[in-house]
Amino acid sequence: MDERPERMKKTPDWEKVYSERNLAQIPWNSDKPDPEFIELIDSDKIRPYCILDIGCGTGTDAIYLASKGANVTAIDISREAIRIAGGKAEKAGVKVNFIAGDFLKVEFDNERFDFVNDRGCFHIMSPLRREDFAAKVSRVLKGQGFYYLRCWSDKQEYENEGTPYRISKDVIYRIFSKFFDVGEIRDVRWGGKGPWSYTCLMSKRV
Numbered sequence: 001m002d003e004r005p006e007r008m009k010k011t012p013d014w015e016k017v018y019s020e021r022n023l024a025q026i027p028w029n030s031d032k033p034d035p036e037f038i039e040l041i042d043s044d045k046i047r048p049y050c051i052l053d054i055g056c057g058t059g060t061d062a063i064y065l066a067s068k069g070a071n072v073t074a075i076d077i078s079r080e081a082i083r084i085a086g087g088k089a090e091k092a093g094v095k096v097n098f099i100a101g102d103f104l105k106v107e108f109d110n111e112r113f114d115f116v117n118d119r120g121c122f123h124i125m126s127p128l129r130r131e132d133f134a135a136k137v138s139r140v141l142k143g144q145g146f147y148y149l150r151c152w153s154d155k156q157e158y159e160n161e162g163t164p165y166r167i168s169k170d171v172i173y174r175i176f177s178k179f180f181d182v183g184e185i186r187d188v189r190w191g192g193k194g195p196w197s198y199t200c201l202m203s204k205r206v
């Protein structure tokens with residue numbers, strides 16, 4: 001087990017990121033869902049209907065899921081990201097329930113969702129909030145519901161104060177296995193050719 005304490009990073013000013021940067025300059029932002037995500041949604045593994053997208057940014061995954069007929073709620077702490085996402089959904093002609101707020105603070109009914117999507121929210125959370133984050137994901141999911149994590153991995157060498165935490169497999173097991181059956185952890189590149197990342201589909205233990 002890798003138990004070295006992690007160096008804490010400064011929390012980015014998310015409002016500033018989305019208000020001041022051109023979308024093309026936001027490294028994680030993409031106007032297409034990742035191929036692995038499309039493959040998962042098109043597979044028979046999960047048939048999600050009621051979905052929560054955490055840290056949805058400008059709404060790309062949420063809009064894709066809504067276009068597939070799902071009932072999607074998507075939350076981001078940045079009001080500007082949510083404003084942009086709302087405009088994109090309108091343009092795409094789909095309905096998404098967008099919420100501007102902190103996932104750890106906004107109240108959701110227990111066991112409301114059957115799928116929670118997380119493209120890059122867990123890996124920017126302070127290590128001190130990780131257990132609360134996992135507990136909350138578990139609480140809002142129905143029994144046997146699925147959580148899909150996409151995070152930077154510890155195989156990624158380059159990092160700086162402004163990049164996400166690099167998450168190890170040990171951290172994934174330690175934080176999530178209390179609540180979830182942690183499935184296969186796959187090596188992928190962020191956005192196809194970017195930083196080394198992991199994806200993992202987990203199901204809530206009942």
Ligand SMILES: C[S@@+](CC[C@H](N)C(=O)[O-])C[C@H]1O[C@@H](n2cnc3c(N)ncnc32)[C@H](O)[C@@H]1O
Binds near residue numbers: 078104118120121
């Ligand atoms: C790396 S970005 C990923 C955004 C989006 N999922 C994507 O793939 O483009 C992380 C996102 O999490 C949001 N975020 C950070 N802390 C949050 C919190 N406590 N609750 C909800 N969203 C949060 C940020 O505003 C940012 O949009």
